[in-house]
Amino acid sequence: MKLLSWNIRGGLKASGWDYLFVLLKKHSMDLVLLVETHLDDVNSILCIKRFGNSWEGDYVPGNGRSRGIILVWKRNFYKVSNLFCCNQAIHVSVSYKNSKPWLLTGLYASNSKEERLLLWELLGSINTENLPWLVWEIIIVLPSRKRR
Numbered sequence: 257m258k259l260l261s262w263n264i265r266g267g268l269k270a271s272g273w274d275y276l277f278v279l280l281k282k283h284s285m286d287l288v289l290l291v292e293t294h295l296d297d298v299n300s301i302l303c304i305k306r307f308g309n310s311w312e313g314d315y316v317p318g319n320g321r322s323r324g325i326i327l328v329w330k331r332n333f334y335k336v337s338n339l340f341c342c343n344q345a346i347h348v349s350v351s352y353k354n355s356k357p358w359l360l361t362g363l364y365a366s367n368s369k370e371e372r373l374l375l376w377e378l379l380g381s382i383n384t385e386n387l388p389w390l391v392w393e394i395i396i397v398l399p400s401r402k403r404r
Contacts, residue, residue: 261289291364293324363393
């Protein structure tokens with residue numbers, strides 16, 4: 257299984273979509289996590305449809321000019337069931353054809369310490385039923401700014 261995660265920082269221009277689809281084809285990606293989409297419900301659905309008929313997906317809408325998560329997967333190979341979504345995560349059960357399911361949580365956690373703590377409390381309360389669980393987050397480390 258091949259996974260791709262990408263912080264699209266509010267959208268992809270035509271060249272970005274072209275590059276994404278080259279990556280999908282070249283590396284035979286199975287699951288794709290896009291974060292910081294900034295997309296509302298309607299545009300999130302349109303984004304998922306842009307992947308074509310062999311893909312399906314789920315999403316957490318953005319909040320104005322921030323946030324947003326889209327998870328897409330190959331339709332004919334994976335059965336994905338949404339267990340819950342919140343503004344920082346999408347949590348699903350995944351199975352390959354008829355194999356035993358596993359859990360996937362795609363995160364785009366807040367920079368706010370308080371919101372992040374709430375997210376970790378929520379994740380800690382999940383009953384995994386001893387299933388394998390992948391917590392998938394894009395971590396961005398910004399260099400500290402020097403004081404002038």
